[in-house]
Amino acid sequence: MNVHVENGKIVKVTGMKEHPLNRGRLCPKGSISPDYVYSTDRITHPMVKENGKWKRVEWDDALDIFVENLKEIREIDPRSFATIIGMPILLGGSSTVGFIRRFMDVYGSPNCFSPESMCYRHEIIGYILTLGKFPVADPENSNCIVVWAHNPHASKPPLAWMIERARKRGAKLIAIDPRKTKVAEMADIHARIKPGSDTYLAVGLMKVIIEEKLYDSKFVSGYCHGFEKLRDFVSNYTLNEISEKTWVDEHTITEIARTFAKTKPACIVQGVNALDQVPTGIQNARSIAILHALTGNVDVKGGFVRASRVHSKNLRLQNLLPDVPLGIERHPFFYQVWETHLGEGQGMYLYDAILNGDPYEIRTLFIAGSNPVLTWPESEKTVEMLKNVDFLAVMDIFMTETAKHADLFLPATTFLERLELVDYYSVIFGIPYMMLRKKTIEPVGESKSDVEFWLEVARKMRYSEHFPWNNVEEVIDWVLEPTGYSVHDLTEKYPSGVWTGEVRYGEYMQRGFRTPSGKVELYSDSLAEMGYDPLPAPKDPVLELYGQEISKDYPLILTTGSRNVYFTHSQLRNVEKMKKMLSEPYVEIHPKTAERYGVNDGDYVIVSTEYGSIKIKAKVTDGIVQDVINIPHGWAEANVNALTPRKPADPISGCPLLKAVPARISRA
């Protein structure tokens, strides 16, 4: 976006027409950036907690406190220092994430965590295990788009606009969602699926495609491994059983399968987290990759494609590490799939380490750009964990529910007050593009950018060998070196970004698939060797994790987190303009379900699970399927994560269950 600055102050932001992704449009969150940057709630100086009270300190003292603690811990066991970084930092691109993690590599702690423990990572792993790479759907050029567990009008507007453009030129559209999203309203077919049953539906689609011989036999025989095994496997399921499990009728299953297989090219746009947060998260992603492969839509324009990556230098020094992170012995693919290193631990294992010293103690925790009290599951335990750690440092812009528990508060700049390399458009959107996010104003108050903070910590730790840089520009120039561009180029010559490669249509014909078999792994020997299901075996999350009895006490299914265009997770509630748009959280309930419990629209209800209860306003709507309730996350006044379990649910990735939790409601 274009940021208009007058006398060192941001006065407004507008869309940037030349940007290939948003093409000049902004979502409401972009437009209100000045309110966010200049919010009077911002904490703009470092603070330490003394006898339960915050005390303002100078940066140098704050840095000394932190560094002394790190030195002490390193003597005991460097692994006892852990970091959690959240979305704003992950979206800072490789020069920000890699930088913080390089520090951990040099320090000697593998214990890096992020919300990827429950988001997106699972999709990446599933696609790599199946295709040896991580492609994305290409709706812009597609004639049949399946939007599966995704609500891009709320969560990824540029993608919603791509789908709208495709729809206008006549592309078919299919939505798979328990809720009536905008995409579902636009769609030819809307499968109102039971949450958590998606692997069943995928198997049903494979069954129809295989048994009706709608698959691309040339691609399957030439480039797929394990077709016969998959064919035999899907023949074990009847459409009747799949319909019972998914609440999608047989006719609709068949129609989706036929439409998807017969329309060329076709693609499936997988949501960013809903299919992850169930026991079959990896298998869901595998299923989506398999459906593209069966129908010959891999590496095809309008299908499932990959764009060339930005060839920048990697800041990580993982070979210096003494050990793998927490959770990885149990879930090795979460850390590494063949030659692809994913570089962090499974955060659900932090709880036992901090609370029980299992398998060893975590003594110091650093959290930046994340608000786990509201965004991580089982918040009662999350709070207990934050209270139990010996030393907690939080770097944030505001005094969040998480920061309240800190011993040290470090004030961060917003994304408009620092320099960053945005080099992930190709990975997320299949657009081979790179752009520098400029520092538009000087940091507000004494706030520091995350990378500047770590540069200073590295200096005080005397890590000059691995941190030879004097400032962020030098870091980014180092990262950019192989690309032939510099910070200067991207600021002066190409301020709106540069194209960095192309979309690699037909890639497999040149280089095959980088899997052990060299083919698309419909059947995965790698999963079989580790004792996991080699085929996308469906599981009912409730039966798998709780057993049938639970439904006596908790008969409803709670899905959580559905995005809203005005907020990002727990953020922006303190921006008046946004709070006006939506002032209070709510639980969505189908009219028939509401009637059964005597609940009217606007009533307050108590929603309970085995993990806790919250009081929340009821929104009675037929926009949600019967017997399912939906609650967004990120609201301190009704924290849905008080209701969610932290226990790893997916045996392959360790992802917790956030999308199909047994629940009940009662009148408040």
Ligand SMILES: Nc1nc2c(c(=O)[nH]1)N[C@H]1C(S)=C(S)[C@@H](COP(=O)(O)OP(=O)(O)OC[C@H]3O[C@@H](n4cnc5c(=O)[nH]c(N)nc54)[C@H](O)[C@@H]3O)O[C@H]1N2
């Ligand atoms: N405005 C805004 N945008 C965001 C974010 C934000 O907080 N605010 N967060 C960003 C992040 S980190 C992420 S991960 C993405 C997430 O963005 P999306 O992937 O769009 O995720 P959700 O809105 O959680 O869920 C998408 C849809 O999945 C449906 N769903 C729920 N459970 C199931 C299920 O079991 N099966 C199926 N088939 N569907 C189900 C929900 O009803 C919802 O309509 O959004 C990103 N964009």
Ligand SMILES: Nc1nc2c(c(=O)[nH]1)N[C@H]1C(S)=C(S)[C@@H](COP(=O)(O)OP(=O)(O)OC[C@H]3O[C@@H](n4cnc5c(=O)[nH]c(N)nc54)[C@H](O)[C@@H]3O)O[C@H]1N2
């Ligand atoms: N029940 C349930 N829980 C969920 C989800 C769900 O669907 N259901 N979704 C999950 C998903 S997919 C995700 S990705 C996570 C997201 O989880 P988090 O990443 O923890 O989400 P946010 O609430 O956006 O927290 C970001 C914090 O960073 C601060 N911040 C902003 N910019 C900066 C910066 O530049 N530097 C620093 N240091 N701080 C900054 C903000 O003030 C805010 O406090 O939530 C997860 N939680």
Ligand SMILES: [Mo]
């Ligand atoms: Mo996410």
